[in-house]
Amino acid sequence: MAGRMILQAFNDYQTARLNFVKTMSDLASRPENINALEVAGVLDLLEPLLSDKKASVQQYAVVALGRLVNFNGRLAEEVMHRNMIAELIKRVDKQNKFMKKGIMFVLRAISKHSVGMAKAVVDSGGLGTIIVCLDDFDAGVKEAAAWATGYIARHDKNLAETVTDAGAIPLLVLCLQESDLCLKQISASALCDISKHSQTLAQSVAEAGALSFLARSIQNSDAKVKRQVLHALANVAKHSTDLAEAVVETDIFPQVLVELGHSDENVGRAAAILVREIIKHSQELSQLVVNTGGIDALIQFIKTTKSTTRLPGIIALGFIAGHSAQSAIMIISSNGVFPLSSILNEENDSHTISTAIWALGQIGKHSQEHAQAVAAANIFPKLLQLYRCNDSSEDLKLKIKFTLKNILNQCSDIEVLEPFLLVTHPEILKYTLEQLSKILPQDPKARRQFVSMGGLRKIQEIQLDPGSTLSQYQTIITSCFPDEIVRYFSPGYPETILAIVDTYKPKIPPNIGDTNRLRSSEKSIGSMMSLNSVSEKY
Numbered sequence: 001m002a003g004r005m006i007l008q009a010f011n012d013y014q015t016a017r018l019n020f021v022k023t024m025s026d027l028a029s030r031p032e033n034i035n036a037l038e039v040a041g042v043l044d045l046l047e048p049l050l051s052d053k054k055a056s057v058q059q060y061a062v063v064a065l066g067r068l069v070n071f072n073g074r075l076a077e078e079v080m081h082r083n084m085i086a087e088l089i090k091r092v093d094k095q096n097k098f099m100k101k102g103i104m105f106v107l108r109a110i111s112k113h114s115v116g117m118a119k120a121v122v123d124s125g126g127l128g129t130i131i132v133c134l135d136d137f138d139a140g141v142k143e144a145a146a147w148a149t150g151y152i153a154r155h156d157k158n159l160a161e162t163v164t165d166a167g168a169i170p171l172l173v174l175c176l177q178e179s180d181l182c183l184k185q186i187s188a189s190a191l192c193d194i195s196k197h198s199q200t201l202a203q204s205v206a207e208a209g210a211l212s213f214l215a216r217s218i219q220n221s222d223a224k225v226k227r228q229v230l231h232a233l234a235n236v237a238k239h240s241t242d243l244a245e246a247v248v249e250t251d252i253f254p255q256v257l258v259e260l261g262h263s264d265e266n267v268g269r270a271a272a273i274l275v276r277e278i279i280k281h282s283q284e285l286s287q288l289v290v291n292t293g294g295i296d297a298l299i300q301f302i303k304t305t306k307s308t309t310r311l312p313g314i315i316a317l318g319f320i321a322g323h324s325a326q327s328a329i330m331i332i333s334s335n336g337v338f339p340l341s342s343i344l345n346e347e348n349d350s351h352t353i354s355t356a357i358w359a360l361g362q363i364g365k366h367s368q369e370h371a372q373a374v375a376a377a378n379i380f381p382k383l384l385q386l387y388r389c390n391d392s393s394e395d396l397k398l399k400i401k402f403t404l405k406n407i408l409n410q411c412s413d414i415e416v417l418e419p420f421l422l423v424t425h426p427e428i429l430k431y432t433l434e435q436l437s438k439i440l441p442q443d444p445k446a447r448r449q450f451v452s453m454g455g456l457r458k459i460q461e462i463q464l465d466p467g468s469t470l471s472q473y474q475t476i477i478t479s480c481f482p483d484e485i486v487r488y489f490s491p492g493y494p495e496t497i498l499a500i501v502d503t504y505k506p507k508i509p510p511n512i513g514d515t516n517r518l519r520s521s522e523k524s525i526g527s528m529m530s531l532n533s534v535s536e537k538y
Contacts, residue, residue, distance in 0.1 A: 108148040269305070272301055318355070368411070437476040
């Protein structure tokens with residue numbers, strides 16, 4: 001009887017421990033409960049249960065701990081302070097797959113909070129445990145380890161190099177070849193986190209043979225896999241021309257351009273980022289994208305997406321236009337100017353607007369033909385409005401200034417240039433006056449148009465410092481017209497004319513009175529003769 005009661009007491013104790021960790025795990029899954037659990041001293045109660053003799057208790061305790069530190073950085077610091085990680089990673093190779101996944105979750109949750117926490121995980125031996133789990137047979141364990149690898153590597157270059165030196169990249173490449181979609185996605189994400197920091201790290205990813213497997217995965221039907229592999233390839237390609245060429249050599253085009261139109265806008269954005277990172281390096285790479293239909297695909301992408309989603313596509317078009325005049329003409333021919341100009345009126349995001357303005361400047365900077373095509377989109381009034389707006393950011397104003405410089409230096413249309421005479425900012429006014437000083441001396445029709453539109457009057461109304469560059473441009477422009485025309489349209493000329501009228505004294509000839517009397521006498525004589533003739537008749 002006593003033995004049965006003792007056994008029952010131990011069974012109740014085991015059941016209570018299991019119920020407790022299950023309850024803690026459920027409560028910790030909701031962020032609003034974390035602070036209350038922290039105040040209740042949940043770590044004090046969970047800590048001994050991490051080494052409980054019953055495997056199920058251990059597993060639930062690890063999951064509860066992972067959820068706690070995932071939502072709360074203070075608890076993560078406390079876990080490291082108590083050196084609880086050492087107990088977790090001890091004999092990890094002898095644990096079952098559920099326990100391994102739980103431990104990887106804890107390491108990942110701690111590492112995500114800061115560089116310091118990620119370094120603490122590495123210093124405690126956690127990275128070695130992660131590498132062991134990356135080489136595990138079970139796909140779920142590999143996935144959890146890949147998560148943890150990415151969370152450590154993403155913080156900075158030094159941590160990414162530490163992960164690389166530990167041998168993570170070849171194992172991640174092997175994970176990339178697995179059929180499990182989640183494992184493919186997370187391993188691609190980890191490679192993305194490693195390669196983003198430096199050219200050396202990206203080169204390590206390329207040399208491990210990752211590029212070909214990443215390129216093949218673009219055609220995977222899963223949107224999450226597509227997105228991660230596109231980001232990973234972009235992070236490799238962005239560092240140098242050689243790496244970008246290595247990415248292109250995996251035959252990713254035209255498939256990447258097809259992905260620009262994917263129903264998931266995140267996939268389309270990732271594809272646009274990859275295109276942007278490739279074409280920015282050289283005209284040759286840009287031309288390769290153009291030859292595979294890149295311009296039309298990017299224009300369509302910009303038309304069908306909104307806000308920051310289309311930002312990489314806008315930048316990509318700007319790079320293409322900037323590399324060569326011919327590519328810019330192709331953008332104009334494909335009606336690419338108007339989608340960019342419409343962004344100025346449609347968008348509220350300052351960064352997107354400034355990027356569109358920059359891209360328009362890249363298109364219009366090459367020649368008069370390019371500038372006229374951009375001017376035809378009627379963007380200048382909006383640019384001036386944005387430049388004068390107090391809410392516009394400094395970056396936006398800087399983009400406007402350089403875009404106007406690029407376009408105005410190629411523009412020969414007086415009608416386009418004339419409104420800029422009202423701009424008070426000396427830099428923009430400089431571009432306008434410089435261009436007018438080039439056009440007016442050579443073009444009589446332009447001079448006539450300039451006068452008729454009031455340009456000559458406006459330019460004389462501008463107050464400039466004598467001897468300045470702007471003053472010299474002003475002198476060149478006014479010297480293109482006769483002195484009497486310049487005086488006529490000079491400020492204050494109407495008042496001068498009226499003052500002359502006011503002070504003028506009429507000069508009447510002295511004999512004008514006699515002449516009037518003579519005319520009166522002639523009229524009287526004529527009347528008398530008429531009367532005499534009438535009387536003689538009767």
